[in-house]
Amino acid sequence: MACIEARGLRKSFGTTIALDGINLRVEEGRILGLIGPNGAGKTTALNAIIGLTPYQGELRVLGRDPWTERDQLMRDVCFIADVAVLPRWLRVSQALDYVAGVHPQFNRAKAEAFLARTTIRRTSKVQELSKGMVAQLHLALVMAVDAKLLVLDEPTLGLDILYRKQFYDSLLNDYFDRSRTIVVATHQVEEVEHVLTDLMFINRGRIVFDCSMEEVESRYLEVLVHPEHLASARALRPIHERQVFGRGMLLFDRVDRQQLAALGDVRTPGIADLFVAVIGNQAGETQGAAV
């Protein structure tokens, strides 16, 4: 059963095409990373999913049309944009009161328990909290909601490394239980790397890469090639090549590990390397086409 299903999702602002016919299917219980450069259409795609923006094409989230049924959908969907969206005048106690008042799935005791582990005081206003504390507060509110889908758009933007790590740890340990679905858009790939079950790259409004993490691990290998094997390595058609310490680092798709081991040091590529390879190749192709 798909939690999110999109077919031919399009959206343009004036002459700028933000989403150029996206097809996407996210199953229940997955943690999907939506990775893309600035202006790739990540936020637009997420906004369409949570009913903040109208779109063309077909989109169902938890079986609902997000644009026409946003308020009902939000009973089962939680959303964190970035740390700056909690209003500055709001007190912590008021935030708890309000969400408890309007949200049928909110478990106040759970939120209180999470806040008790932080240094956030109930009487503080959001403007008195640090950026990291605001993120903790927002996370406490969201984690206390028994939602089916959690959508995160750059949730840790501007946070220091301790808060960032804590944010994803809390999410994994206290929230994720394999029946929930999480979609996280970010370009800080290192910090979500070990959290994801699925990976999607988006560039210029199109999905250019869509793969489960298991598949990524089994398909892609990176080899730091000995200079004398460079020619034979290139013959295996790497999808990307870059220089590391003056030696060629070649990225291969679906090439036998044994075969590569003979050419140099083999390792599983990081998401960042894969991203650079996929998006970089794309940029090269378009430039080539333009010439």
Place this chain on the structure above:
Amino acid sequence: MNTQSRTVPESFESQGIAPAALPATRPLYWSVRRELWENRSIYIAPLAVAAVALFAFSISSIVGIWEKPLRLNPAHSQTPYDLAAGLLMLTGIVVSVFYCLDALSGERRDRSILFWKSLPVSDVTTVLAKASIPLVVLPLLIFAIIVAMHWLMLLVSSAVLLVGGQSVATLWTNFSFFRMSLALFYHLVTAHALWPFPIYCWLLLVSGWARRATFLWAALPLVAIAGVEQIVFHTWHFAVLVGGRLIGNAPAFESTPGDMFPTDPMIHITPGHFLISPGLWIGLVIAAAFLAAAVRLRRYQGPI
């Protein structure tokens, strides 16, 4: 806008997507509370004005013990009460105007609209909650504050009269507190809630539309229409209409010229006349149209 697919997945339906339904009014109630948290001037401003009015009245009454021109006249004691009430009504208008101009633009400016929209509260509920501030909350609040202030003024006058050796009984017999409060309530509901409501809805609509300078965008079209009318027809009908709406010049009373205050015993309330006046209903229809447009705008607009 978007093509609807007819295939509603079954499992989500059977899982019951609408659990533990809240009463429909609860999100509205909490949305109104949130407006009061955010805009504390809604109650602070009238309370401050009432405190100042009460203070001024007390000073004047106490000085009146020695200064003859200021002395309280237990037989004609109405005027300061009406003046203080008028001051609070004016405060109510000012607060309403500024509240409405910020109501839908503030949440877009500080990006908190993304937080509010991430909760299961519809745009209709949010806009209605905001519209209820000038229509319901402020009139009731102003009424309660005026009544409380009148009580305190009455106590101050009684104390001052006692000290000055004048008759308190005359004051209390001349002063019909209940009738005055009733007339006040009627006046607030008709002239300060229902009659100017289209103006407030217009301000709400502009605050949902304009990216900045909401006051300018709200006032400019009105000034332009009034100006064009003056140039073309040499009349001020539009300006008089809008101004009259705002200050609560409603056909809810039958008054003789000079009777300014609603609590004046000479003024007769005419609720029947008010209820059948086309102005009331045309105004409410226009208000509803503005609100519907504001709801639509809020649905489409994100943070500025």
